[in-house]
Amino acid sequence: MIWLRLTVLVTLLSACTHAIVTSERQPAQSLEYRSCQPIQEQMIQVRAVDFGRLEKNFKNVKDNVFKNHCASCHFGPDAYKPQLDDYTAALEYVDLNSPEKSRLLQSVEKGTMPPSYPLTNRDRAAVAFLRAWVLDGAQR
Amino acid sequence: MKNLIFLGLTLITFSAWAQPVMQFKAGSESYVVEKLTDGHGTIWGVEFINSDLLIFTEKNGRIQTLDLKTGVPRLLQNLPKIYDAGQGGLLDIALHPEFKENSWVYVTYAKKVTNGQTTAVARARLDVAEGRFDKWEDIFVARPAFSTSHHYGSRIVFDKEGYIYFGVGERGQADLAQQLTAHNGKVIRLFDDGRVPSDNPFVATPGALPEIWSYGHRNPQGLHYDKKTGNIYEQEHGPKGGDEINLVVKGKNYGWPVITYGREYSGGQVGRGETARPGMEQPLKYFVPSIAPSSLLVYRGPKLKIFSDKFVSGALALQHLNAVAVDGVATACEDRLLLGLNERIRDVKQGPDGLVYVSSDNGRIYRIRAGSL
Numbered sequence: 001m002i003w004l005r006l007t008v009l010v011t012l013l014s015a016c017t018h019a020i021v022t023s024e025r026q027p028a029q030s031l032e033y034r035s036c037q038p039i040q041e042q043m044i045q046v047r048a049v050d051f052g053r054l055e056k057n058f059k060n061v062k063d064n065v066f067k068n069h070c071a072s073c074h075f076g077p078d079a080y081k082p083q084l085d086d087y088t089a090a091l092e093y094v095d096l097n098s099p100e101k102s103r104l105l106q107s108v109e110k111g112t113m114p115p116s117y118p119l120t121n122r123d124r125a126a127v128a129f130l131r132a133w134v135l136d137g138a139q140r
Numbered sequence: 141m142k143n144l145i146f147l148g149l150t151l152i153t154f155s156a157w158a159q160p161v162m163q164f165k166a167g168s169e170s171y172v173v174e175k176l177t178d179g180h181g182t183i184w185g186v187e188f189i190n191s192d193l194l195i196f197t198e199k200n201g202r203i204q205t206l207d208l209k210t211g212v213p214r215l216l217q218n219l220p221k222i223y224d225a226g227q228g229g230l231l232d233i234a235l236h237p238e239f240k241e242n243s244w245v246y247v248t249y250a251k252k253v254t255n256g257q258t259t260a261v262a263r264a265r266l267d268v269a270e271g272r273f274d275k276w277e278d279i280f281v282a283r284p285a286f287s288t289s290h291h292y293g294s295r296i297v298f299d300k301e302g303y304i305y306f307g308v309g310e311r312g313q314a315d316l317a318q319q320l321t322a323h324n325g326k327v328i329r330l331f332d333d334g335r336v337p338s339d340n341p342f343v344a345t346p347g348a349l350p351e352i353w354s355y356g357h358r359n360p361q362g363l364h365y366d367k368k369t370g371n372i373y374e375q376e377h378g379p380k381g382g383d384e385i386n387l388v389v390k391g392k393n394y395g396w397p398v399i400t401y402g403r404e405y406s407g408g409q410v411g412r413g414e415t416a417r418p419g420m421e422q423p424l425k426y427f428v429p430s431i432a433p434s435s436l437l438v439y440r441g442p443k444l445k446i447f448s449d450k451f452v453s454g455a456l457a458l459q460h461l462n463a464v465a466v467d468g469v470a471t472a473c474e475d476r477l478l479l480g481l482n483e484r485i486r487d488v489k490q491g492p493d494g495l496v497y498v499s500s501d502n503g504r505i506y507r508i509r510a511g512s513l
Contacts, residue, residue, distance in 0.1 A: 033427075036463075036473035041164040041480045044513070046175075069179060072204050072213035078271055079214075117179065 051129040094138045157211035170512040180503035185233035191492040199229035217272040223252040226289025234296035248294040258285035279334030282323035295363035307360030314397035320348035329353035341391030356394035362436025375436040378402035384423035395420040432457035435488045443494035454485030
């Protein structure tokens, strides 16, 4: 019984992080090679972050914007500044009096950051969420 | 109680941050593919510092670690100077067998020299806590160099005695693969500091480069030391068809471009169109058409039955993960997996946890585990 309950719990937890299977692919048997066995592949639709439902706070910005796009250079005490997994450190790059002029926002919106793949080209919803957080006062 | 233990193990295996992107069934077995990281350059080489920390190279010259407990990557400091153009750049990465004691990390890379570019091997000590390499030193620079930007190789392995092996591509100069006066188109064997072992096969051959272990290779981008058997296996790109998996043996000639199952890109035959000749080794397996293999693993262990005792390699051109029986013949059946990802699979490694990790040219790392969602 306990096993059953916990299994249900695990299933529910999994359902939170991904959506149901949406496509199925049966690799074609090629004339040019011989398959050892039938393989059934199922792609899983990765549920995009619904930024509209997220509270505009630092934790959500860190987990859904910074962690996905900035962490390799800006997480950890030895990282390049600004250290984006630390609220106080990140706030140094936010201008609360003139939020539009915040270096954090400008570097992203001008396509300077991340340097090799501007976020403006990859995830506009993330950029919009970052902007909304900064303009809302960059709450903890 | 037994069920609780099972569930506990299941929960440990699940990493909350790892994103399932695919599941597949092979017979009665089910597997889940999880994305561990994204948003990097071409991830050329992957290795494990320990069960919780992975290290990887990007072709653009960056080296990062990935914390497998949190999913957070970390860019390392003091990186080697490399030449990033065409197929060249920062290539494979390997840890010294005694890394815990000596901290040596080895990379292969494209090096700019006065008359072009060439394949080189460098090493540096890594301070894992600081996330920083100390001074890089070349232990090998292949010669001659060429201004072309393709066929650098290469993968690095160590055997149980601590010798380092790596492949050097023929840089588009096919005939050099048969010449012992050039490093191109060879598998090289050295001591860990770059010195040449006295029992290398061509040490006493006049004019031959003493670093050579085997020759007649085209563009070796898969190399694996199988701890179970002590064998070294190599996988190389053919031209139009003719990719090969070879058992690498001291001093042997693997035939390129004299014998091959491939054809010129124009469709014409290579040389005289021979596929066999005395004194030249036959591949364990060849692929026509080419899959464009860029890595090689012999999977050992019980965790992922679909790979057990098979060659597992990434395919660039045909964009899949390839699994074929080790004792197979040239026409052995294959499992072609991860087709739905539509990604060029670059490196394949077996983790300390027995799971399979693959990187892609799209800057992603995936992990394959048994089970279903």
